[in-house]
Amino acid sequence: MAVPTPGRLPVVHQLLPSLRLGDAAGAHTLQVQIALREAGFESELFVEHHDEVFAGRVHHYSELGAHCSLGRTALLYQLAIGSKIADMLLDRPEPVIVNYHNLTPAAFFWPWDPGLVEGIVWGHLQLHQLWGRATHAVAVSSFNRIDLDRAGYLSTAVAPPLVDLAGFEGTADPEALARYRSRPGAQWLFVGRLAPNKAAQDLVKALAAYRRVYDPEARLVLVGGQGHPVYTDAVRNLIEALDLVDAVELTGGVSHGELAAAYESSDAFVCLSDHEGFCFPLLEAMAHDLPVVAYGSSAIPETVGTGGVVLAEKSPFTVAAAVHQVLSVPGRREVLAAAGRARLADFELTRTRARMVEEVRRGLVNAELIPGVPSWTQAAREAKAEAEAAEAAARSARAEALALEDR
């Protein structure tokens, strides 16, 4: 390991499989870049795919080698799905810090979208392979940290994702706003891809229960891409069978203005997901002063904190009763909106940027790129050395086998 040069900060480049507009992991990565640069680190972003709008701000990951110098560069990898980038990292010499955003378990998808399972399994495999290469791993929630610990990472921490809260407060599209507001009845909102783990069918069932008992004109707006056709069809069929075609709107992907209109015109944000690694829309709802009612699965209780109502179960009538209790008691919406705003303070950018930089520094100390006491224990060092020796032996055996083949 190189001896750190006093006074000179290492370079920390970030790698992300795909940088898309509106994608939470992508927005986080851009914010991390700002935080690192503000802290004095040189930092570039390397991706496999990106939207055109980011051209000029990112490099293709194949160019990484030209930007690295051994003993001075560390790589921060944003892990959210299997990618060629992780495979490349396994063979690169620079120390790696993993920033883990969660991998949805494949079980949610195999009946609905078997084609996706391969990518998820690939991601899980890479999560397990990278432990021996990572000097530190940072999860965006304690729920996600469990995956890191189970995968054997020796040094792990939790740092909340970097969210530009000001970016949530966009101008609502007036046409969409007028359309939503022209309809009677309470409007429920959920924002997120129409995916099996997000359980849109449970939202539809809960709305049916709510309309039956409390508000026959209530509506549900489901904002988000529809990338799983079989699942989307099943949800549509359920909506038709319950005669809710006029009450449930599946918007698909929307513009920033239309999203703001949906938030501004809704009465409650209802989330019944079975699996979320963090769930950014909960924060968006809080930023729009929308009361939150959520089922407490996976990382959701952690994200909501004291900013909304978290339910222990999500039978349709329980959810209906919860939304009714939130909307019908005078003053309650305002109190919950204030609670949401207070919760948002925990994600204030200056705070989260500092926290993230602190964790990157931890990774650099562990990599002995900056001075400090590494977090490795003696036992962990020995286990790591053992794994590295085994890996080296396997590589050398493979090289020998190839050499024999050549002869």
Next chain:
Amino acid sequence: MTTDDTAAAGTGEADSRAYLAQVQREIDDEVRRRRAAGDFPPSFERKLDELFARFTPTGTSDDHFTDALKLADRSAYFDTKVPIGSRKTAKGAVRFALWQAEAWFMNYVVTQLNHFSSSTMRVVHLLDERVGDLERELSELTPAPLPEEEVLSPGADPAPYLEELVERLGAVADRGRILQAECGAGTLLAALGGAGHDAYGIDPGSSAADAAAATGLEVRRDDVLGHLGSVGPESLAGLVLAGCVDRMSTAERRRLVALAELTVAPGGLVVVLGTEPAAWEETVGPVAADLAPGRPLHPDTWAHLLTRIGLEVVATLAGDPASFALVASKRAPATT
């Protein structure tokens, strides 16, 4: 907090937590009240679940193979007649021209695809027939049970143990919800609810359980092993096992105790409300007792099974010679 919440809520995190706990209690009260009034019929929730199950692919629902096959049949045909209509005449004409120009190529490819998909579907149908034949042959090999084999225990009556169980379960109720599986007529649930404890029951579908649900008790129609498999780890303060414990097979009982250990919070209780084997045998007679596939176990056997998975048996209540209530505790982690 019923008139206006704005004045009642504080500003600090502790205040927020207290306020949210109050909202949660009001939600629970609303659910209980509505269930008691019959506004939340369990049959409606069941209908919603069954409805969505109809639209799920094979693998997420239990037995919709025929529906899935029909769906696959419908999707297995590729059509070359693309929609070319348009409100604008020129656009429609362009689309028609493009389709005409490419039709020779598309038809060639699609004919092969249709041939492939219809051959594949034929193979699937042949497999379906073969599996159907196998199932029929298997059912012929498995004789129908004798009437004596179907004699099952009606489940122990919780009445003799009510007071003590409510007290013991109440003492740990701060750790989560209390679940009774199976709950039958809901006698214990009602007593727990009356003492202010958060309890619910599941039952695979007895008329007694439907009657209990109609009185406002939270009773869900569910299978015990299936339900416990979906309950979060260490989320229950107490788990009362009744009814099913008397008729399960050995493998099912092993799975049951493993799930009990998994779902009960540290410090929480597992209660087995069982029928005394001797009393049961006396009731059903020796022939039925010998032929029955599952039979009640002795309290000592339950104690052995629960102790093996790390629970500590804290009491065996004997208020009635025909039954017993065995109480086991899950050890809380040691504190320093």
